[in-house]
Amino acid sequence: MKYVREFEALRGVLAIWVLVGHVASAVAIHGRLFQERFYNEHAVDVFIILSGFAITALIDKRPESYHLYIARRALRIFPAYLFYLAISVAVAGVAVQIWAASPDGSMKAARVGIATDTLAYWPWHLMAHVTGLHGLVPPRFLPFTDYAFLGQAWSISLEWQFYLMAPLLIGLMMKQVSWLRIVILVLLALAVTAVSPKLPQSFLGKWLVDFGIGITSFYFMKHRALGEPFLKSLPLPQLWLIGVGLCILQRSVDYLPLVIWLTAILVIVSAREGRGAVYERISAIACSRPLEWLGSMAYSLYLSHMLVLLLALATLPSLGITSPWAQAGYLLAVTLIGSLIVSRLSYLYIEKPFHEFGRSLGRGDLVATEPAAISKKRAV
Known part of the structure; x- marks a missing residue:
């Protein structure tokens, strides 16, 4: 991802x-x-x-x-x-x-x-x-x-x-x-x-x-x-409404982090899937x-x-x-x-x-293994 x-x-x-x-x-x-x-x-x-x-x-x-x-x-x-x-x-x-x-x-x-x-x-x-x-x-x-x-x-x-x-x-x-x-x-x-x-x-x-x-x-x-x-x-806006609604019903500000997180996931996923100009605009602002x-x-x-x-x-x-x-x-x-x-x-x-x-760190090991891998492929 x-x-x-x-x-x-x-x-x-x-x-x-x-x-x-x-x-x-x-x-x-x-x-x-x-x-x-x-x-x-x-x-x-x-x-x-x-x-x-x-x-x-x-x-x-x-x-x-x-x-x-x-x-x-x-x-x-x-x-x-x-x-x-x-x-x-x-x-x-x-x-x-x-x-x-x-x-x-x-x-x-x-x-x-x-x-x-x-x-x-x-x-x-x-x-x-x-x-x-x-x-x-x-x-x-x-x-x-x-x-x-x-x-x-x-x-x-x-x-x-x-x-x-x-x-x-x-x-x-x-x-x-x-x-x-x-x-x-x-x-x-x-x-x-x-x-x-x-x-x-x-x-x-x-x-x-x-x-x-x-x-x-x-x-x-x-x-x-x-x-x-x-x-x-899965219909994200409907699931978001259910999730946020359940948080509100708890009548506690302790659920505020979950509301923020659910909202962030809704906006990010919906913007990537092109599900509305509002999501894309919020995503663009966040990426400014x-x-x-x-x-x-x-x-x-x-x-x-x-x-x-x-x-x-x-x-x-x-x-x-x-x-x-x-x-x-x-x-x-x-x-x-x-x-x-x-x-x-x-x-x-x-x-x-x-x-x-x-x-x-570790890049030297990666570079060292690449020629060996290429040689093995050529031999096959």
């Missing part, structure tokens, strides 16, 4: 959503939207579904040895993550003071508590974070291990856990059913159920449904594009250069924006901005513009070079 360009735009929009929510939770404007951080935790839910889709597409498109696969994934995730982690460690001491002096936002008390805890246990937090496996450390051993130093890095640990396990999980889900495979899945489910309550929010087992939605979506789109009769016959530009650096934007927000908060007292709405406008403008600049630079000079290096 071809690369889904529209998902780049989705990544960028989700990263901005997370940024806006974090700014909203740092200002003293209390209302439902501000109190709930604009529900930006649901943007992360969509990120996780999207990750399930993207990694499944990668594994399906390019079968390779596990060590090569995981080396590429490490080069994709760790350079930028470790860069922003290092900065966060360096400013951890002053971060406590900045959060304590910040406006009375909905997350102020939590952030002061996390920053204080981070300093109290910083060597252990650092050891866990450098490996990217801090999402596997039980909170009773290391409090707030999910959010120490770089709060949003809880999802980076989750992502890394998924990368490590994805080939096994996808294989168990999608290969031919057998009694052995069923037994393994049942045992895994029981094990995850048993340990999940003891592990932090970023434990992979808590998010298997989200990753599973992404995995299943990839195979649905792939086999429908290949013309599988049953999948090709500004949104692709934003999406390309979504990972750096996600990692960097809290540091920029911290810097913006540090300048508030000296500027004498006291009105909550003026503070909100200032923080949003500085955080957004500053994060875009910083993220573009880290994408160009950290993310992109390491990503390209990762893509080059």
